[in-house]
Amino acid sequence: MAISSFGRFETYAARLAAVSLSAAVALPLGGVAAHAGAVGAVPTASAPELPAPAFRLFSSELRIGDSGPEVKRLQQRLMDLGYWLDTADGEFGGLTLHAVWALQKAAGIDRDGIVGPITRKALDNGVRPSAQTSSGQVVEIDLERQLLLVVSNGTVEKVFNTSTGSGKKYESRGEQHVAVTPKGRYSVFRDVDAWDPGPLGSLYRPKYFNGGIAIHGYTSVPPYPASHGCARVSIKAMDWLWESGRLDIYSTVLVR
The missing domain is CATH 1.10.101.10 (PGBD-like superfamily/PGBD)
Known part of the structure; x- marks a missing residue:
């Protein structure tokens, strides 16, 4: 009789005369198993081993607005x-x-x-991105995959959705520019603990690392490049980056 379908044990009893034998089969996380011998049946051979079910977290499609x-x-x-x-x-x-x-x-x-x-x-499959750096405390911005990684000595600790330079042309203060996030290794040199107004709009709690280019919070962070050159993250993600101390002044930012 199955006791639990998540993280517990299944036991069964199938025995001869006065002999009592029990076996426990460990279920992997997310696995569901149901196995029991027929009541009153007397097996002539040992019970077969249960197949190891594949790891599965979910049984249905999930999307924004769902709960439970x-x-x-x-x-x-x-x-x-x-x-x-x-x-x-x-x-x-x-x-x-x-x-x-x-x-x-x-x-x-x-x-x-x-x-x-x-x-x-x-x-x-436990998919996780890998870091490019192998030492130190670094924030990496992966332009190809549009990810922001918080890295410690080569280990990716946190992964954020980000949106960087769109590659499109735009005008600012009468001059034409292209919205790019230049690759390179930088350091945070200035920050503003508030909404910082600018010619292209206000940036939430920005951490500037390359001229006017910053990692900052924003109300719109699509899963594709859409900014004027900054690396956008969600408002609450930016709050976490401030509170974690991982983007303090002089912190390393690698754009790759």
Whole structure:
């Protein structure tokens, strides 16, 4: 008789005359098993081993607006893999969408924000991006995958959805520019602990690392390049970056 379908043990009793024998089969996380001998049956051979079920977190498609235990398990799995979320509250809101986008970017799959079979497989496989640096405390901006990574001695600790320079032309103060985020190794040299107004709009709690280019919070952070050159993250993600101390003055920022 199966006692639990998640993280417990299945036991069965099938015995001869006065002999009592029990076996426990460990279930992997997310696995579901049901196995029991027929009541009153007397086996003539030892019970077969249960096949190890594949790791699966979810049984249905999940998307923004959903809620409940399956969403909470999704959130916890994302957090366990390093994709930043403030909490696992069972509500599929904007921050969960950003974390799903980040996972999809790391996996190289469609950035639709929907947790369907392909995205579930990426979760099952434990997809995580890798760092380019191997030492020190660094914030890496991956332009190709549009990810912002918080890295410690080569280990990726947190992964954020980001949106960098769109590559489009724009005009500012009567001059033509191209919206790019230049590659290179920089240091944070100035920050503003507030909304910082500028000619192209206000930036939330910006950390400037290259002229007027900053990592900053913004109300719109799509899963593709859309900024004038800065690296956008969500408002709450920017709050975390400030509070974590990982983007203090002189912190290293690698754009790659």
